[in-house]
Amino acid sequence: AQSVTQLGSHVSVSEGALVLLRCNYSSSVPPYLFWYVQYPNQGLQLLLKYTSAATLVKGINGFEAEFKKSETSFHLTKPSAHMSDAAEYFCAVRNMTRNQFYFGTGTSLTVIP
């Protein structure tokens, strides 16, 4: 069985500060992991993905995530938060046999000017 857990449903950072959104996964096989961002009243937009290549994955808008097998983590980071980063962020793991995505419950990021 596969699942993801997002620690912290709400994160607030000051503009220009480091963004760290946490995601831990559970998977009996090497996972494919994804981060999506959702702006109000919009669908999900892919930020980045890990598909068993490089463990440090760079995405759009300056975000990156590192796959750490020993910690079963795939945390999302950005060195300097921008006001436009305020949104809901979802971590997801792909079920390789059933072709489903399992999403976490999301983390709402607030950026304080």
Next chain:
Amino acid sequence: GAGVSQSPRYKVAKRGQDVALRCDPISGHVSLFWYQQALGQGPEFLTYFQNEAQLDKSGLPSDRFFAERPEGSVSTLKIQRTQQEDSAVYLCASSHGSGRDGETQYFGPGTRLLVL
């Protein structure tokens, strides 16, 4: 268009009414998925098509929910006799289906359904 489109974007239904939600996937994408996203939650899987075949409908919450993709492109999610607990955002996603790209799913903007 280049992305996944969904219509209508908003739907208000009276309890007991039937509704139909449409999804146009990215052209050429073989796989199509429907998700239900309740307020403050992550998307939850409803059903999955590969071309016109519905390969997995394990997430459909009741027999009032029905999905089809008769020609392997556009899909419709139908909810019969809507109930208040059906109020949610319904997201459609498509993926290439060839196994490449990690089978990244590309999402539409969703249909926000409110059942009164």
